Amino acid sequence: MTQLATETVNQIPSSDSAPLLEIRDLEVGFRTQRGIVPAVRGVSLTLYPGQTLAIVGESGSGKTTTAQAIIKLLAGTGQVTAGQILFEGRDLTTLTAAEMQNVRGRQIGYVPQDPMSNLNPVWNIGFQVAEAIRANSDLRGKALKQRTIEVLQEAGLSDAADRLKQYPHQFSGGMRQRVLIGIGLSARPKLLIADEPTSALDVTVQRQILDHLATLTRDYGTSVLFITHDLGLAAERAEQLVVMYKGRVVESGPSQEILSNPQHPYTQRLVAAAPSLASRRIQSKKNEDAPATEIFSAGGTDTALIRRATERELAASGKDLISVEGITKMYRIRKSGLRYTELLAVNDVSFGVKKGTTTAIVGESGSGKSTVAKLILQLESTTSGRIEFDGQDVAGLTGRDLLKFRRRVQPVFQDPYGSLDPQYNVGNTIAEPLLAHKIGTKKERQKRVLELLDQVSLPASTQFRYPSELSGGQRQRIAIARALALKPDVLVLDEAVSALDVLVQGQILNLLTELQTELGLTYLFITHDLAVVRLVADNVCVMQKGRIVEAASTDEVFDNPHEVYTQELLAAIPGANFEFGR
Amino acid sequence: MLWYTGKRLLQMIPVFFGATFLIYFMVFSLPGDPIAALYGERPPSPAVIAQIRAEYNLDRPFIVQYLLYIGNFFQGDLGTTYSGRSVSDVMASAFPITARLAMLALAFEALFGILVGLIAGLRKGKLFDASALVVSLLLISVPTFVIGFVLQFVFGVQLDWARTTVSGAAPWDQLILPALVLASVSFAYIVRLTRASVSDNLNADFVRTATAKGLSRPRVVTVHVLRNSLVPVITFLGVDIGSLMVGAIVTEGIFNINGVGGTVFKAIRLGEGPTVVSFIAVMVVIFVLANLLVDLLYAALDPRIRYAK
Numbered sequence: 001m002t003q004l005a006t007e008t009v010n011q012i013p014s015s016d017s018a019p020l021l022e023i024r025d026l027e028v029g030f031r032t033q034r035g036i037v038p039a040v041r042g043v044s045l046t047l048y049p050g051q052t053l054a055i056v057g058e059s060g061s062g063k064t065t066t067a068q069a070i071i072k073l074l075a076g077t078g079q080v081t082a083g084q085i086l087f088e089g090r091d092l093t094t095l096t097a098a099e100m101q102n103v104r105g106r107q108i109g110y111v112p113q114d115p116m117s118n119l120n121p122v123w124n125i126g127f128q129v130a131e132a133i134r135a136n137s138d139l140r141g142k143a144l145k146q147r148t149i150e151v152l153q154e155a156g157l158s159d160a161a162d163r164l165k166q167y168p169h170q171f172s173g174g175m176r177q178r179v180l181i182g183i184g185l186s187a188r189p190k191l192l193i194a195d196e197p198t199s200a201l202d203v204t205v206q207r208q209i210l211d212h213l214a215t216l217t218r219d220y221g222t223s224v225l226f227i228t229h230d231l232g233l234a235a236e237r238a239e240q241l242v243v244m245y246k247g248r249v250v251e252s253g254p255s256q257e258i259l260s261n262p263q264h265p266y267t268q269r270l271v272a273a274a275p276s277l278a279s280r281r282i283q284s285k286k287n288e289d290a291p292a293t294e295i296f297s298a299g300g301t302d303t304a305l306i307r308r309a310t311e312r313e314l315a316a317s318g319k320d321l322i323s324v325e326g327i328t329k330m331y332r333i334r335k336s337g338l339r340y341t342e343l344l345a346v347n348d349v350s351f352g353v354k355k356g357t358t359t360a361i362v363g364e365s366g367s368g369k370s371t372v373a374k375l376i377l378q379l380e381s382t383t384s385g386r387i388e389f390d391g392q393d394v395a396g397l398t399g400r401d402l403l404k405f406r407r408r409v410q411p412v413f414q415d416p417y418g419s420l421d422p423q424y425n426v427g428n429t430i431a432e433p434l435l436a437h438k439i440g441t442k443k444e445r446q447k448r449v450l451e452l453l454d455q456v457s458l459p460a461s462t463q464f465r466y467p468s469e470l471s472g473g474q475r476q477r478i479a480i481a482r483a484l485a486l487k488p489d490v491l492v493l494d495e496a497v498s499a500l501d502v503l504v505q506g507q508i509l510n511l512l513t514e515l516q517t518e519l520g521l522t523y524l525f526i527t528h529d530l531a532v533v534r535l536v537a538d539n540v541c542v543m544q545k546g547r548i549v550e551a552a553s554t555d556e557v558f559d560n561p562h563e564v565y566t567q568e569l570l571a572a573i574p575g576a577n578f579e580f581g582r
Numbered sequence: 583m584l585w586y587t588g589k590r591l592l593q594m595i596p597v598f599f600g601a602t603f604l605i606y607f608m609v610f611s612l613p614g615d616p617i618a619a620l621y622g623e624r625p626p627s628p629a630v631i632a633q634i635r636a637e638y639n640l641d642r643p644f645i646v647q648y649l650l651y652i653g654n655f656f657q658g659d660l661g662t663t664y665s666g667r668s669v670s671d672v673m674a675s676a677f678p679i680t681a682r683l684a685m686l687a688l689a690f691e692a693l694f695g696i697l698v699g700l701i702a703g704l705r706k707g708k709l710f711d712a713s714a715l716v717v718s719l720l721l722i723s724v725p726t727f728v729i730g731f732v733l734q735f736v737f738g739v740q741l742d743w744a745r746t747t748v749s750g751a752a753p754w755d756q757l758i759l760p761a762l763v764l765a766s767v768s769f770a771y772i773v774r775l776t777r778a779s780v781s782d783n784l785n786a787d788f789v790r791t792a793t794a795k796g797l798s799r800p801r802v803v804t805v806h807v808l809r810n811s812l813v814p815v816i817t818f819l820g821v822d823i824g825s826l827m828v829g830a831i832v833t834e835g836i837f838n839i840n841g842v843g844g845t846v847f848k849a850i851r852l853g854e855g856p857t858v859v860s861f862i863a864v865m866v867v868i869f870v871l872a873n874l875l876v877d878l879l880y881a882a883l884d885p886r887i888r889y890a891k
Binding site: 075076101105106121167180184187 | 797
C-alpha cells in the first residue's frame with residue numbers, strides 16, 4: 001500500500017500536456033422558493049491525463065455537487081449558474097442533452113456512492129452491465145455478452161459468467177460496488193468520477209476494491225476524480241488534493257504537501273482530527289496519558305492526567321466490572337417449511353472490562369460485535385455462557401433487579417437520526433429515562449436535564465428544540481446526555497461515532513474521554529473503525545465471524561498484532577501507512 | 583414458484599366454501615317469503631306453495647339446503663331460477679358480457695392511466711401534471727352514474743357517435759362507451775398512483791446511475807423508471823379486475839346491459855338463493871385468481887420477491 005501510494009505521488013504529470021478536465025470558477029445553485037441557494041461557489045481545479053485527483057470535504061461541502069455538475073446529473077433543482085467545465089477543451093456546461101449523452105459513459109465514467117441503491121433491483125446484473133456497453137459501443141448479441149463477462153471479470157468478479165442472471169440483492173455490497181466499477185469503466189472512459197465509491201463498505205473490502213480500481217485505471221491510463229470525506233483515503237489514493245469547505249476550495253495541491261503542511265485553518269483542523277492519519281500522533285498523546293510511570297518520569301504536572309493515571313492503575317488492579325465468560329448466541333434462521341439453519345452469531349466469547357476503562361470490540365459487519373453489545377445490555381438472551389456485572393450474573397435478572405441493572409448500564413446507538421424520537425423535544429428526551437425509572441420530581445428532573453446538557457456542552461436552550469433542528473453531532477450529544485441521565489456506571493457505545501463527519505467525530509470522542517475522567521465511566525465501545533479505537537480504547541477485542549481472534553491492550557494490538565486478521569484490518573485503515581513529514 | 587401457486591390454489595377451497603356458506607346464509611335470512619314475492623298480489627293456494635317449497639327444498643333446514651346446493655353444484659347443476667330457467671344458462675349469457683365490459687375497461691384504464699400518469703410524473707408541477715390531477719380528482723369525486731349519463735348524452739345523443747343503449751348480444755364496439763364510464767374512477771386512481779410512483783423513482787439513485795452510463799432519456803424512463811413504477815399499479819389493476827366485474831351494476835343499469843350486475847341485483851331482490859350464491863361463488867373464484875395473478879406478476883416484476891414454498 002505504501003508503495004502504491006508513493007508510486008502514484010511520484011508520478012507528477014508533465015506540465016506540457018493539456019489538462020483533461022479543467023473547472024473554472026464553477027458556481028452551482030439550487031433553486032428554492034427563496035431564490036437560488038449556492039452550493040458550489042467559484043470552484044476551480046485542473047486534472048491532467050492519467051492523474052488522480054481527490055476532492056475532500058465533509059458532508060455539505062459541495063464536493064458531490066461539483067462532481068455531478070461535470071456530467072450534468074445535478075439532483076433536483078440544481079443548476080450551474082456560472083463558470084466553465086472544460087473537458088478536453090470543450091465546455092460541458094454548453095452541451096445539449098444529446099451531446100451530453102455521448103460524453104456520459106463513453107468519455108466520463110461514473111462510480112456512485114452507495115452500491116445498495118445504485119443498481120436497479122428489478123433487472124439482473126448482466127442486463128445492467130450489457131446495457132451500459134450497448135449504449136457506448138456497437139457490440140450486440142454474443143459479442144455483447146462476451147464483453148459483459150469480460151467487464152465483470154476485470155472488475156474482480158471471477159465467476160461472472162455464472163452470475164449474469166442474478167439480481168443485485170443476491171450480491172454483497174462489495175460485489176455490487178465491483179459491478180458499478182465495471183460499468184463505470186466498461187467503455188474505457190478517459191475520466192472516471194468515483195463518488196465515495198467505498199464509504200459503505202468494510203475497511204478490508206474497501207481496500208481490495210480501491211487497490212483494484214487503482215490497478216485498472218493505471219492500466220487503462222484513466223484519470224480519476226475521487227470524491228471522499230476521508231482525508232487519509234484521499235491522501236493514499238490521489239496525488240492531487242482539493243479540499244472543499246462550504247462550497248469553496250480552501251486548499252489544493254499535491255497530497256503530500258497538503259498533509260504535511262496544511263495552510264488553511266480548516267485543512268489544519270481536518271488533518272488534526274482525522275483519526276486515520278493521526279494514529280501516530282495519538283499514540284504519543286496516549287503515551288503521556290496512559291502509563292503512569294512515564295508521566296512521572298517526564299515530570300508531568302497536569303494534575304488531571306496524574307489523577308487519571310492513578311485511577312487507571314487502581315482500576316487495573318481491581319476486579320472486572322463486566323466479566324463475560326464463554327457467551328454464545330445462536331440464531332435460528334427459518335428456511336423453507338419447518339427446517340431451520342443455525343447461525344452462530346457469537347461463538348464462545350470471553351473478556352473482562354475493568355472499572356473506568358474503555359474496551360473496544362472491533363470487527364467488520366457480520367462479525368457479531370453488535371450482538372455482543374445486545375447480549376450485555378440484556379436486550380437479547382445468551383444461548384450459553386455467563387455475563388457478570390459487578391459480581392452478579394445478569395442472565396437471570398427480572399423485574400426490579402433488571403431495572404436496577406439497566407439503570408447502571410446504558411446504551412448509545414449509531415444512528416443519531418434514528419434513536420431520537422422526532423416528536424419529543426430534547427428536554428423530554430433526556431428526562432425520559434428518569435421518568436421511566438420514576439426518579440425525582442418534575443423540578444429535579446428539569447434541573448438534571450440542564451446539568452446533563454451542560455455536561456455534553458450544549459446550551460440550556462437546546463432543551464426546547466426538536467431533533468430535526470439539530471445537526472448529527474448535536475443529536476449524538478443528546479443521545480449521550482440521555483444515556484447519562486441515570487448516572488450509569490457503564491456506557492455501551494454501539495458505533496456511536498460512525499455516522500459522524502470526521503471533525504464532529506473528534507469532538508464527540510473528546511467529550512467521551514472528558515466524561516470518562518469526570519464521572520469515572522466504563523465504556524464498551526463497539527466499532528468497525530480501528531482508527532477510532534486508537535483514540536479512545538485501553539483494551540481491544542478483535543472479532544471475526546463470531547469469535548474473538550485477538551484481545552490485548554490497545555498499544556499491543558496496534559504495535560504488535562499477532563493475528564493475520566488484525567494485521568489485515570490495520571493495514572486496511574486508509575492512510576494508516578501513509579508517510580507524511582511532520 | 584410452482585409450489586407456491588399450488589398452495590395458493592389449494593387455499594381457494596376453504597375460501598370457496600366459506601364464501602358460499604356465508605352468502606347462502608345471508609340470502610336465507612333475508613326477510614320476506616320469496617314465493618310470496620314471486621306471485622305478488624294473488625298468492626296461490628297453500629298446497630301449491632308447499633309444492634314449490636318442496637321443489638326448491640325451502641322446507642328443509644338451512645344446513646341441509648346448503649349441503650344439497652353444494653352437492654348439486656359439484657355435479658354441474660347450479661339449480662334453477664324461480665322462473666324456471668337454469669342458473670347455468672343465465673350465467674352463460676350474463677358472464678361473457680360483463681367479462682367483455684370489464685376487460686375493455688381494464689384495458690382502457692391500464693393503457694391511458696399509466697400513460698397519463700407517466701407523463702404527469704415526468705413533468706411534475708407543469709401544466710400537464712396539474713390538469714391530470716384536476717381531471718382525476720373530478721373523476722374520483724363525481725359519481726359514476728353522473729359520468730355515465732353525461733357521456734351517454736354527449737356521445738350517444740348529441741354527437742350520435744355511439745348507441746345510448748347496448749343491444750342484447752352486447753358486441754365489443756357497443757361496449758366501448760360503457761367501458762369508458764366503468765373505467766373512469768379506476769383510471770383516475772391509476773393516474774395518481776403511476777404519477778407518484780414515477781416521480782419517486784425518477785429521484786432514485788439507480789436512475790441517475792443509468793443516465794451516467796450514457797443511456798438515452800427514453801431508455802432510462804422506460805427501462806428504469808417505468809418498470810419499477812409499475813409494481814404498485816399492477817397490484818391495483820389485479821384487485822380492480824374483481825371490482826370491475828362486480829361494480830358494473832351501475833354502468834350496466836345506465837346502458838341497459840344484461841350482465842352480471844343486473845342479474846345478481848334482480849336475484850337478490852327475489853331472494854333466489856341458488857342464483858345469488860352461484861354468481862357470487864364464481865366472482866369469489868375470479869377475485870382469488872386475480873389476486874394470485876397479481877402476486878405472481880409481482881414476483882415477475884420485482885425479483886426481490888420470491889415466494890417460499
